[in-house]
Amino acid sequence: MSVGTECEPYDLASHLPWSRELGITWNWVDKNEFSRWSGTAHPYIATIMDRFKAPFHRDFVLMIDADVIAIDRFDELFENQNELSGVLAHWSPFAQAHQSTWNRLFSEYGLSKTPFQYEHSGWRAMSNDENARKSPFYINTGVVFGSKGIYERLQQPYFEALEFVRGEMDSYFFEQIALTLAVERASIPVRALPLRFNFPNQPEFEIYNPVELADVRLLHFLRTPIVSRERDFVDFSSVSSLIAREDLAGSNEVLRRRLAKIPFSARDIFGTPIPDGTAAGIRHDILGRVVGIFEARDVFNVGANDEIRNGTGESHPDLVTCFDRLIYLSSASAYQAAIDDLTGYGSPLLVSGFDFAPMLPDPATYFHQPLSRSLEEKGYTAIPLGAYEESVVFIALPPAMGAAARDISTTTLRTAVQIVPEPSLLFEAVVSSRAKLGFFPDHLPRCIEYPWISSNLPQRPALRILDAGAGVSVLPFMLAERGHDVTTIDSHSLIRILETKATWNEWGYLDYGLIDPRIRSFNVPYQDTEDNLALDVVVSVSVIEHVPNSVRKAWIRKAYRQLVSGGALLLTVDTVPFSRQLWNFSEGKQVEDPGVHGTVDDLARDLSETGFVVDSVEHRDWLPLTKIGMARFKAHKPL
Numbered sequence: 192m193s194v195g196t197e198c199e200p201y202d203l204a205s206h207l208p209w210s211r212e213l214g215i216t217w218n219w220v221d222k223n224e225f226s227r228w229s230g231t232a233h234p235y236i237a238t239i240m241d242r243f244k245a246p247f248h249r250d251f252v253l254m255i256d257a258d259v260i261a262i263d264r265f266d267e268l269f270e271n272q273n274e275l276s277g278v279l280a281h282w283s284p285f286a287q288a289h290q291s292t293w294n295r296l297f298s299e300y301g302l303s304k305t306p307f308q309y310e311h312s313g314w315r316a317m318s319n320d321e322n323a324r325k326s327p328f329y330i331n332t333g334v335v336f337g338s339k340g341i342y343e344r345l346q347q348p349y350f351e352a353l354e355f356v357r358g359e360m361d362s363y364f365f366e367q368i369a370l371t372l373a374v375e376r377a378s379i380p381v382r383a384l385p386l387r388f389n390f391p392n393q394p395e396f397e398i399y400n401p402v403e404l405a406d407v408r409l410l411h412f413l414r415t416p417i418v419s420r421e422r423d424f425v426d427f428s429s430v431s432s433l434i435a436r437e438d439l440a441g442s443n444e445v446l447r448r449r450l451a452k453i454p455f456s457a458r459d460i461f462g463t464p465i466p467d468g469t470a471a472g473i474r475h476d477i478l479g480r481v482v483g484i485f486e487a488r489d490v491f492n493v494g495a496n497d498e499i500r501n502g503t504g505e506s507h508p509d510l511v512t513c514f515d516r517l518i519y520l521s522s523a524s525a526y527q528a529a530i531d532d533l534t535g536y537g538s539p540l541l542v543s544g545f546d547f548a549p550m551l552p553d554p555a556t557y558f559h560q561p562l563s564r565s566l567e568e569k570g571y572t573a574i575p576l577g578a579y580e581e582s583v584v585f586i587a588l589p590p591a592m593g594a595a596a597r598d599i600s601t602t603t604l605r606t607a608v609q610i611v612p613e614p615s616l617l618f619e620a621v622v623s624s625r626a627k628l629g630f631f632p633d634h635l636p637r638c639i640e641y642p643w644i645s646s647n648l649p650q651r652p653a654l655r656i657l658d659a660g661a662g663v664s665v666l667p668f669m670l671a672e673r674g675h676d677v678t679t680i681d682s683h684s685l686i687r688i689l690e691t692k693a694t695w696n697e698w699g700y701l702d703y704g705l706i707d708p709r710i711r712s713f714n715v716p717y718q719d720t721e722d723n724l725a726l727d728v729v730v731s732v733s734v735i736e737h738v739p740n741s742v743r744k745a746w747i748r749k750a751y752r753q754l755v756s757g758g759a760l761l762l763t764v765d766t767v768p769f770s771r772q773l774w775n776f777s778e779g780k781q782v783e784d785p786g787v788h789g790t791v792d793d794l795a796r797d798l799s800e801t802g803f804v805v806d807s808v809e810h811r812d813w814l815p816l817t818k819i820g821m822a823r824f825k826a827h828k829p830l
């Protein structure tokens with residue numbers, strides 16, 4: 192890919208990592224060479240010409256502009272090996288002075304009679320001027336095909352002709368005109384291709400070339416009034432919006448359908464800028480986050496007009512996306528068929544639609560049933576991630592994702608979605624936990640605790656965090672993923688090894704570094720760890736109630752000594768339902784006499800007496816699907 196602009200060259204492969212995997216090499220045009228054309232009618236000539244420079248590494252070379260897309264196979268191009276092939280330009284660059292200018296150029300360049308033998312591809316579509324109907328071999332260089340040998344023969348004459356044309360005139364078409372002269376001068380055999388090999392997205396061409404349109408191979412979307420290459424390709428969500436359009440016809444519809452078939456990968460998305468808080472911006476942000484959490488490489492986008500009957504069988508993308516389609520389906524049966532198709536992939540589904548009848552009904556949109564219910568009827572769990580206009584965006588998780596015995600059930604997850612303040616953090620915790628550990632505990636309090644810790648951390652980057660009694664949990668991964676420096680402590684004698692992952696639950700000692708090298712782990716009782724760690728945060732999820740009162744007090748003192756001034760302590764504890772008693776069992780055994788073990792208020796007092804400022808104590812008497820209540824403590828060491 193040849194690129195040129197006024198700036199210094201930079202590493203495009205690093206900037207656009209997907210291009211490396213696709214095998215694209217970026218060729219920067221020399222800055223001085225590029226600048227030579229600034230101020231002319233076509234400042235990008237040097238970039239165009241860069242492609243014509245030897246060496247050519249393959250037997251054949253197909254040059255296409257960046258706004259040309261392959262719609263179908265183009266094998267026929269290879270049939271004639273010794274010709275330079277292209278579709279005639281749409282119209283003459285010289286308008287009224289068509290014949291006289293060509294004649295002048297030919298004669299001044301020392302060529303004999305001008306062969307006006309090829310019909311412009313825009314004859315009738317663009318003009319009926321009989322005078323300019325035919326030209327020499329003057330092609331649209333958006334698509335040029337030839338063998339290596341042909342290009343090698345062409346190179347020198349072409350660059351010479353270009354200099355000549357520049358001396359004669361200032362024209363947007365410098366290089367196309369020069370190619371005509373060079374071909375003539377070097378007696379290069381040529382072939383005029385049918386329009387299907389360089390079909391412009393211009394409705395007038397469709398009227399006069401219906402057969403070519405029906406068999407288009409290479410589409411050139413150079414015209415911008417209907418689909419705009421400048422506007423509709425700036426990022427993934429603008430392409431998604433283009434794919435969702437229902438107003439297109441002819442060549443633009445051919446383009447849309449082709450785009451809808453491209454499985455966009457995560458890499459494509461990350462290379463794009465984020466637009467501001469419009470519907471497109473919200474979709475883009477959610478999509479970027481979801482793709483990141485799934486580490487999805489294979490994303491299948493279902494556009495507005497597609498037949499999506501392939502939602503069963505072999506295809507299992509990492510993620511299926513479908514924005515702004517369901518609300519336009521007028522009949523309940525079409526809506527249901529779309530739901531059937533989308534869920535038929537068995538893949539996670541990122542989908543937008545109405546979850547309630549819209550407050551501002553639009554005659555073009557329809558509400559049939561809450562989208563979350565439609566998804567749940569298919570066994571999916573719908574987790575809301577955001578909303579725009581009156582559509583809600585759900586990530587819908589298919590039923591069979593976590594196969595491990597301890598993995599969260601659909602019932603637990605659906606119940607949790609109803610009660611957590613930030614469902615998107617729950618979604619992240621569940622998906623990451625399944626990916627890293629093979630399960631997310633089928634224990635509803637965890638659905639609340641990990642998101643709570645994550646959203647209550649101080650808002651600073653690169654915190655030093657210690658997770659006391661980390662067991663086997665997704666929390667350290669979530670924290671490391673946010674760029675924090677994470678240490679885990681657990682004293683359990685059961686050492687979790689990767690080979691027996693299928694049997695894991697949340698108890699035990701896991702060396703997290705085996706899975707994520709950013710995390711350090713130590714198999715020691717927390718109360719025995721060093722004092723001077725200068726931590727920003729100590730977190731502990733459902734541990735402190737499992738240790739005796741005396742150990743609990745030692746823990747609190749330890750955390751106080753380890754934290755820097757201003758450092759935060761975040762604790763979650765189980766409580767006896769409908770009471771303020773701390774839960775008093777550990778792995779099935781009673782910890783100590785209930786009178787000794789203490790209450791939520793005792794724990795708050797221990798914190799204050801140690802020197803902490805207690806910022807909040809939240810307590811829920813009971814949590815559904817459990818035998819416990821839950822308290823959450825947020826405290827900090829004063830400055």
Ligand SMILES: C[S@@+](CC[C@H](N)C(=O)[O-])C[C@H]1O[C@@H](n2cnc3c(N)ncnc32)[C@H](O)[C@@H]1O
Pocket residue numbers: 659660661662663664680681682683697698699700715716717718731732733734737738742
């Ligand atoms: C209920 S599990 C919770 C694990 C994890 N925090 C989670 O979110 O699932 C309690 C964990 O605390 C650990 N633990 C108990 N007493 C401890 C101590 N004194 N020091 C370090 N870890 C301890 C246990 O080994 C166990 O892994």
